[in-house]
Amino acid sequence: MFQNKRRSSGKHKMNPTPHLSDKTIAVLPFVNMSASEENEYFSDGITEEIINALAKIDGLKVTSRTSTFHFKGKNIRIPEIGKQLGVSTLLEGSVRLAGNSMRITAQLIDAAEDFHFWSETWDRKLDNIFEVQDEISLLIAERLREHFGHFEIQEHLVDIKTKSVEAYQLYLKGRQTFNKWNPEDVRQSIIFYQQALEIDPNHAEALIGLADAHSFLATVASIPFEEGWGKCAELTKKALEINENLPEAYYQLANLAFFIHCNYREAFEHASKAVSLNPNHVESQQFMAFLYTLAGKKSKARAHLDNALSIDPLSQETQFFSGYVEYMTENYTKSLKQLDACLEVNPMNIPVHAVKTLCLLKLGRYEEAVNYFDALPPEIVVPGEKAGSQAIGYALMEDNANAKRTEETLITLANGDDGFTADSYLFLLAGAMNRNEEAFAWVEAAIKKGSPLLLLRYADPLVSPIKKDPRYTEFHHQLFPQDLFDINNEAGKKSALLDEETAAAYKARLIQVFNTERPHLQPDLSLRSLSAQIGIHANQLSWLLNNGFGKNFNEFVNHYRVEEFKQLALNPENAHLTIMAIAYDCGFNSKTVFNTYFKKETGLTPKQFLKK
Template identity: 40%
Template sequence: MRVIDKKSIAVLPFVNLSNDINNVYFCDGLTEEIINALASIKVLLVTSRTSSFYFKNKKVTSKEIREKLKVATFIEGSVRTSKNKMRITVQMIDALDDFHFWSETFDRNPENIFEIQDEISLFIAEKLREHIGHLEIEDKLVEAIDVPVAIYREYLKGRYYMMRLDYKNSIKGVNILKEVIHKSPNFSNPYLDINLAYVNMGTMGLLPALEAYEKAQPYLLKALELDPNSSRSQLNLAWIECWQNWNLKKAYEHANKALEMQQTDDIYLTISNFLTVEGKLDAASNYLDKALQLDPYAAINHHYKGFLYYLKEDYKTAIPYLKKALDLDPKLPFPPIYIGICLLMSGKPNEALTYFGSLEGVSVKDLTKLGGETMCYAMLNETEKCNEGLKELETYSNTDLVDKAFTFLILVNALLDNNEKVIDLITQAYNNRLPVILLLNPSPILKPVKNHKRFKDIMLKAIPDNLNYKQKKKYKQALLDSNEIKKYSKELEQIMIDYKLYLNPDLSLKDLASYLELPANYVSQLLNLGFQKNFSEYVNTYRISEFKERVLLEENKGLTLMAVAYDSGFNSKTVFNTFFKKIEGITPNTYLKSNS
């Protein structure tokens, strides 16, 4: 069971206590703004919107929040409005010990909407710091937007409908947001939200993908023109660089910039996507775990966890995650593809055929049923039915479903051992710049062609840093050069901050290496040259810092020094005392007395 980080928090949706439906939009908007504001505070783990809003209009106990969201603290509140007055009540609850340790009522003018958001976010951050320990908090967490309050309220209304994610409400939200743009053309948020609405509709099969992405593109470009430096803009740029421009180096740059601004699950998921493209599946899993920690009720996070297990050929473990994704969002189009393929690759072609045959709705429209059944016929040696399926799939190769059609054509031919045909199809997909190319690299079904020269050439052109084909060249007998040491040192420090690996008393050099996707001997060299420390010195330095922070907390005053040391990652009294004196020059007891 994962230990709950004391610097973790969830903001539950604020409750509307007014009769006015328009106040619902404000309540949701206020909740989102507080989540975004708190997410900008370094080292604070903030549950993402999807998981917070999972509990909207549900009565839940402190224990349920602690167990389901794995947070130490949560916020709940309510909003009541009248003509000239708004009353916002906010409470902060310690989920670990189940008590309300702070509540406040804000009576404010509804017109001061941006000041209210910033004031409440800062107040929460300050009270949180008093309760859990030091946090670096900026003077402002929510920047005022240069639009009239009435238009901002309309924006919140549009976003409210857009985030309901079905076709009817998405279109309604888009139309409201277009009207907001007409009134305030320099307001960047509605452009980003319209872009997101179309991308979501294309991804979920509510619109043809090509049509949806074409509609989304101009809104994204305008948003980037107006505000290129927000975390959302940087994240969108990362997606463009990867999936449209096939430039992973720039994609990582934008994604890491976004991560520096905010630690959100969609940024961690995005980086996991990029690592998957390169074939770095262990590192992708690590980043995906972080996304799941921040948003355990996001269907796409569970789907991707299952997808990574599929790529690792652990089909039995993959299926429950894929089914959990469908439980959370039955309209998500991706999980059915891989549930069926996992059954197929587990040696259960008849069970897979039954599963694909039972699919309805979105899955029919996006070729999952047709493609899945054709794959099953290939495995069952039902040649006539397989050829019929291939012919029908080929009819979609010049339509909006071209990417999905090529995916299944490639996979079916791979199962039939038509390796030359597979390479021909991959060449066509590459020449047409189909995004499917980027997900062929780690596919277990394509293992028979991965050593084919033409396949290697295409993969290296599409993904220059391809792990499968460049790793041996990359790690020569020569030592890491100075640029690599600088790059990996920065990555390692960020990983230690994000994941707090040092709290694991059994942490090994090999464990550390898996997060960097480097051989253990290279990480050993990196520690020596980049930090002038061996593995034990490096990790125990973090543990000493953790101990120094924990031992001074009011909540730990009843614990012995060694109890705090064990909580900080040490598993030996001798090692703890030796390292503490070596680093601090005094004993732990002397340190405590001098700082009490």
Template identity: 50%
Template sequence: MSTNGDNEFFCDGITEEIINALARIDQLKVTSRTSSFHFKGQNNNISEIGKKLNVSTILEGSVRLAGDTMRITAQLINVEDDFHFWSETWDRKRENIFEIQDEISLLIADKLREHFGHLDYADHLAEVPTTNLAAYEYLLKGKYTFNKWNPEDANTAIRYFEEALTIDPDLIEAHTGLADGYSFLAVAGFAPRAEAWNKAIGHLERAKAIDPNNAPLNYLLANQAFFTEASFAGAMDYAQKSIASRPTYSEAQQFMSFLYMLRGDLKKAREHLLYAKSIDPLNVETKFYEAYFQYRSKDYALAQKTLNELLDVNAKNLPALITLAYVLLKKGAFGEVEVLLSGIPPEMIMPDEKLGLTCLKLAIKGDHVNLKQPLADLEMNATEDTSFQAHAYLFKVYCVLGRHDEAFQLLEKLFQHHSSILLLSFGDPLAEAIQTDARYPAYHQRIYPLQNDTSKTRKASTSTMDEETTTAFLDRLHNFIEQQSPYLNPSLSLRSLAELIEIHPNQLSWLLNEKVGKNFNEFINQLRVEYFKKLVVDPANSHISLIGLAYESGFNSKTVFNTAFKKTMGMTPKEYLKSQS
């Protein structure tokens, strides 16, 4: 959706809420925020967008604000033929934002169901995070600013989230926003680690008291368990809860894939990665996880290709640079490693990271003479409990050198300090030499305890009915159609027809698609075509144009009429009329 002027944060908030609302429908694949926003402000054609996102329908719209009034437009476009099959405009007061988000989401879902097939969803899709508009606008400003992903804007976003909480202390998204902001600053090294994590944990605990099933909350709790407690089981448990709550939450799907990569369960890692790619194909993080999966799968050539594609877009993508260094080390491309490291600005890479990579390069080359001094420096740095990078690289170097006793001693030290380096480094391909050690299986189980994956839990459908109820409802539908001819009303919708025959829209959708074998539009348009066929051969109507008769039959679009007629009859309306002469 596009917007005007300084209200971009407001438009983005509406767009994201509609995405989240539609994503709650189990049978609907909705592209996540990051990939959807990739095209914002660009003039791409519909077919190009559809191809890149791998979707069949595009939702396009705009938000315009003038004082306390907003105008929202939305339209659904079929990618295959660029046909705009539905559009609507709403003029509302700004204070009605929560009601209009739910109204728009439900209407979009209704139109998708009418055109494409059965969907089962609740009577309300959009959540109301707060009853206070001012708090909500501070929340939206915080989200908008934080999504710029840099320390300055992260700190600004934190201030917005704090403002929101001064107005509404129970606004859970502001608590998770603050936790996300502080954990970002902690992990990226832009704030004192312990202090930032403590602030993040405080807001996570507050959010947990408000709604323990919140998907973003459980994703952040998974990160906290991983990075501050080195608890693989805890991280896995929270990630599963996040996905069970919202299967289309791409960040949780990515993280679940990452956890399985670390454990070495590449089959399950691939399942979650493919799901993340299907709903968020243009997300840079998804692409990085794909490259990391290729590295962990030892497909080094493909990993190098994917990482280079990431670096072509952003040459300062540090995770991609470091993983590329790992790939080059595994390929024995030591000269390329040296060139890569020399090209990284000193302010971008931690000294222990660069020292560790140098030690790994020399150890793999077998250059023990030149390794002696940098390894001594790395060992000295690793004596500090908080030297996480030094710990990670020293463990890998010990594995390469066959110094397994020292590697396991280091692991024990990391266990004592609950270091996430345990989880990140133990199964790394650069440390694979230790896998032949008899102690490896026990340590693997200790670091990555196995538990069942419950993240694919789906809600049972509320639409299915027993045979007796199905027969009764079908009879009711057909009798009403025959007696009342509701299809002649061009404004007829699945929801309004369901109200007329007094059944739930979900049940009518299921009946039409599963028992009649047609979606709502196919069912109604076929009835309209049959009515048109009677009108067009009646001599009393010879003075009325074909499109006029189509409108008399309930159609309100020439394109829809011609398409439906040809699909039903296999010929155009003119050809049909000629065949009846």
């Protein structure tokens, strides 16, 4: 039920610089400016690569592709997009591809006030695509750090994935078709991925794409379950042999461990690894929330769910997980409301229907539960789920005749091919009716044969009547090893980049440089160029500004520019100059930025200051 659920489916007044903790950005789909619409895959690919690159930065919250692509081709105001995504900054751009040449433009926008505070254009050769992506991502990261405050940036954010541009383009075409989430297009994506791998067999990302495609087709029963997941396992293993730092690969391993091998420990370790490699990998955040929920660790589950919701707020998969967690934590009314909201968007969402019937049963709405699947299109009804909800509903209603009839149907389905779902409902039925011996006999048998749904069903609220039995706790500790949760959370805390004595020395050096050499008069001054002037690494300077002065780079530099303006503007020799002429002489290159920082520093507009 839970594998790859996404597949079921004028002038502006500028606010002060965002708080140092408000480090959120969404990358909107880059516009295809090429002559051919067929190059759409390339602009989509550039967008995804920049999202993935920025997502590597610890401390920067980057919205997932699923939510940002929701706005593709839509005419929605920037402030509204920022509000819906819950971000302070947006990145938009365009891509023009012509033969072996490409032009990429990008601009950063304050989401709340809808103004551009940085833009750049790159004209490059396609042969250097990865170097260009790295250059763009690094520059964007630098500008975000200057605007937001401290976070550390690696030397490179984009790795060379293949030496073949043709293989890379085929991989992007595979990604574009796969993201349409239907069997026909996924089969076409397999062709693109295979063509890419024929050119470069060591293209790890294409291997993972191919693995994902096979797991999708197995999940929606377009190919045999074991065949699809077996191929997924083989391809994922090969991809990790090429690149052991792929969060997508560990996410696949987590799914394989949980749903195929019924191994919670391995699933937890793989999902944890994926999150550690990329905290912005939303699928892994969701999976961690799922795993913690099953183990009864509510606060941990909600922490990961909140991360997923902040990364991918418009994703139906994330919304489904939210409804599921509410169900599992016995907030049935809230869960039902969340699930119904999902169905308004996609009435064909099979997992949502499954959990909704469980909610109805727990709320005592038995008549609705037993008749629920009759009102749905037959093609989305899973026979085991229908028979299971009916058997439990009739049993709880004490309608013995119908309870017996539907239980017999459930048993027949459970004994058939791929009867995993029906079989798991037999456990839910036994647990709901407090038939302890029968319930725990099922658990013992499921452990022996490695039932793929044992872990999923064991903690379900429907079996609450048997949870007081000592055997329940014993099996729970066996299925969900408690030592996995005894992790020292302090280990992740980072130490200071500079010791106290060194930091004090660099603070003094920084103040001296600004007072004597006046670098703030340079309009193109950047944190990285200033760090070279001071003789310190850019990451260390960023840390020093935030921790030593309580300011980000822009705030620190523009303070000196404002002070410079105040001196020059009050000098009678400059009376013939306009306000903005003086501001530009002080290093400002934007009227909006000048007015904003001046008001922030003095509490007055420039005109009010001069009159006063």
